Amino acid sequence: MTGNNLIDIALIILFLPLLGFTVTLFLAKKVKKIYLFETLIIIVAFVLSVILVFLKLNYFPNATTTSEVSWISLGSISIDLGIMVDNIAVLMIFVVSLISMLVHLFSIAYMHGDKRYNRYFAYLGIFTFSMNGIVFTHNILMMYIFWELVGLSSYLLIGFWYEKKSASDAGKKAFIVNRVGDLGFFSGILILFATYHTFTFDKIFHQISLGVIPFNSEFWLTVTGILIFCGAIGKSAQFPLHVWLPDAMEGPTPVSALIHAATMVAAGVYLVVRVFPILTSGALEFIAIIGALSAFIPATIAITQNDIKKVLAYSTVSQLGYMVMALGVGAYKFAFFHLVTHAFFKAALFLGSGSVIHAMHHEQDIRKMGGLRKKLPLTYATFLISTLAISGVPLTSGFLSKDGILAGTFAFGNLTGQWFFAFVGFLVALVTAFYMFRLVILTFHGEPRDKEKYDHAKESPFVMVMPLVVLATLSIFIWYTPNPFNPEQGAFLSKWVKAPTIVTPQDSRYSFLKSDEAQPEANVQGIQNVPTPSSTEAANSGEEITFSKTYTEAMEHAHIPAMMLSLFLAGIGILFAFLFYQWKKLDADKLAEKINPLYKLSLNKWYFDEIYDATFVALTLGISKVLAWIDANIIDGIVNGSATVTKMFSSFTGKFDNVVVDGMVNGAAYMSGFIGLMFRKLQTGKVQTYIVLVVFSLVILLFLFKSF
């Protein structure tokens, strides 16, 4: 067994779904049961992923295996296609394959009877292929390639029921908003390529560690980091580009679970994880701020939404914000940890909502639900477990990962004196617990508010419930650590996920991320525009330790207080949810009236869509209309105007010719006749005159140039 075996397995996992897509798409009309082929393919891919993750973590826990082939070669520049198998990649591929498989199974029942049933499965196949590509890539260009491809599958699946205007609008919006972020991403790639002449992560990292940075300026290294992060802002629906994700709920619910909750939207976080080593403190701070805003704003919106999927969508944005913020404050391992735990419990929540929607005959308004726990016991149980996880209640996976992130923000506050991120983190923990329990109570507790739909509701079939159970089970702590209060004791964080080697110059790191040999009193947050010789030297020393002891220690200190505080806040949030919606001790409507402006702000999603429509969209369309008018009337007007002038002139010369010079010079008559005829829009121009013109002018020109 060698590393090459890993590569072989990875390649098969990568390409199997592409095969599934191709076959399913072409046979969609001809073979009715072709969706089973696609599902089988994904099951095989999942089994291989299990094998891959087992082999990698047991036999090669510290190795990174890569393999590449040359795709395009232009003399000195070679663009390679390559895959990289490291711990992060195999863990991620396990998550993707598992959830993809569960969603395939779930969809068999959920999508039953849809007229484009097989095509739906084909689209799931192309999505899985593209997502696998993102996971395995060893270079940033391929990352971008698969990045766009998941965008395509997302577009196709959001707009799957394209007969609805809202669905086709949502698909278009998702693609275009993502492209806004991708512009930044692509510009970042341009800078990297212009500097390093390669796209491969390792090679770029290596050169940066040698002190080679874009335009010889740490400022531009920061800018590059931020530009690449722009891709993540789009794909992970971060503020201010988060607006597409709630609309994306127009897609079938299993798609929301797979693409718009668990995997694709997490690709943004995965991207930042991949490029983390090159992020300077300036870039990281920017990332943390975006993450914090994305955690906070959608959480406030989720409180007032009444569509079960919209609540979950906003909570997804908020949780992704957590991960991004965690990366920004340096809590790298916990960001990835939360990505994994969130993938499972959020997929469970979305599929659970799918089960509810299925039972309620496509009713999504929680105001018309209630009391469903009796009708849908398994759905309820799994939904509840996942809600406990997202709220950060002990014994769940979410508790572990979220606590780690909060401890990270806490430690960051301790070390830098900036408590903003910790404040936002804890506040959002409170709000999350509240709105998630509001959702559970309104959906499953109390009395049914739509009796008729309630009466017809029944628990979903096995293929739909089984995935829920699996995902809910994975939301329990035991898979990650034996100690439900300390995730660091588990293999996941202690063995599998390792902090990366940071390669940015010492001066442009957070002080606590400097390697321990560097002077501790160095500038804390400063972005140094001019690389000093000392920084290059320090970078040259090739140190291995990246996360300084200070930070690790600070995390450990922060662990207990952060845990207590977050537990307390989650408890408060849950308590208030019960006070408002279960026991009705407090009246939500009255409160809403009292703080009406805030309520309106939340209900209307902070008016982001309205603002964007009124500014960017209106501006672009306005400019395009004005330009099109200018094009048709002014630019083309000049052309037509000059034709008119020439025509008038030629008719004048024509008359002049007739009256005054008639019969004087044959050639001249030919020519003006030609011009006149041409401009009088003769249907059939005369070939002879044309040739004469060419020959004639040739002779004249020859003569002219001769005399020069």
Next chain:
Amino acid sequence: MQNFPILSFITFLPLLGMVILLFIPKKNELIIKSLTLVVTSLQVIAAIVILHGYNYALGGINDPNSFQFIEKYRWIDITGFSWIGRIKVDYFLGIDGISVPLVLLTAIISFIATLSSWTINKSVKGYFAMFLLLDTGMMGVFVALDLFLFYIFWELMLLPMYFLIGIWGGPRREYAAIKFFLYTLFGSIFILIVMIALYFSTKEVLPDGSRVFTFNMLAMMNPQNYTATGILSPLNPNNLRLIAYIALFVGFAIKIPMFPFHTWLPDAHVEAPTAISVILAGVLLKMGTYGILRVCFPIFPDITRELVWYIALFGMINIIYGALCALAQKDFKKMIAYSSISHMGLVLLGMASLNAMGITGAVFQMFNHGTITAMLFLIVGVIYDRAHTRGLDDFGGLATQMPIYAGFTTLAFFAAIGLPGLSGFVSEAFVFLGAFGFGNIRVLTVISTLGILLGAGYMLWAMQRVFLGGLKEKWASLKDLTFREYAMLVPLAVIVIFLGVYPSAMLNLMNSSVNAMAKLMAGAQTVYGSLLH
């Protein structure tokens, strides 16, 4: 086989076809069409033979010894004009890595356009005669190495195009045809003037040792061949090379078309029959950018370097302006026409990078734009044939009624907006990567990337308006693709996907030439700068 004049064959085969066609009685329409199909098929085969025998290692560009399939004969040789001296014009054909992709493209597009012309029923004989003449003109432009010959082919293409739009076009065909004709002729005059000026500035050494004025483009690329006093001679301190360059550039730019000389294009496209639109967008526009690469760049590398920022600027304007105008269009075909303007801007931007990556992107983009836009115009043609309208807002929900058609459209649209995995992405990415690598035009490049966003905007919006949403009742009887339409779309789709996954198939072909071009550009300042001192 070694000495078979394959370039003459591929160029004049259509002309031969036209001559034969003239002897076929008018009413034998099927024979006329079949003959054209045979001719264009043979052309495709000839193009494949050329590819097969093409040596990837040879660069071409300005080195006469590394051009391939060369045919060179004395064509015109007059010593009689005492006041001019000896007039010598060579019949000089040859190809390198810049022209090979375009020869292939011309063959493919002509073949596809023949299939698309099958529905023509108005004076069929005249149409196909003009069509074949046009084919010869286009092919000739891409294989000619003598400037005089190049110009003849350039003009030869003009006339049939004028008739094809003016007789077989839509309601405003006469206006559009005249506009196209005069606009291009206007540009041609510039080319003609510069051509003659170049002629009187360059002297070529003949085998017998005498030095004579020449139209040989390759001779013009060597500064040693210029006379000391020629008005375009780099040896002449008072030379007019800058003005000549601009004139020549404008002549070619009209064909691209480059802003602000582009307004003939939307009119020509809207009025032209589908097949002619396909040729217009697929091949004709490339003649403009090809001319710049073949004539302007290697003959005036010194001036090119001086003006490169402006070339990039106009590239950027084309990209953004074309995209914004496309966004505002309500006519399907006009939208595609403006998207062409936007995508041809990428070619300009890529060339302006002057480095191997950007020029590779530019040439590859010419080919890709040819195939992708051909698909787009065919797609418009499919719906226009059935519905007799092209208003984007007249449709809706066609994906339900014509799913396979919608599938091809999705492919073509996403190819046009540069989706990875399809050919357009690679050329677009190369253009941006190359252009960004050249510090002078870096800012323009970054602004140009906005085109990626706008492209997604107008394409997806059009997609939504035509294909998504509920099906309008009046379109409930539209039929999906016919066999003939498959035959047109499938080859193009295969090319688009194949080159998206394996671009090296095309890139290797142009690699040596692009590197030679980049080297020529890089050395231009030293070589030309030293001439005057």
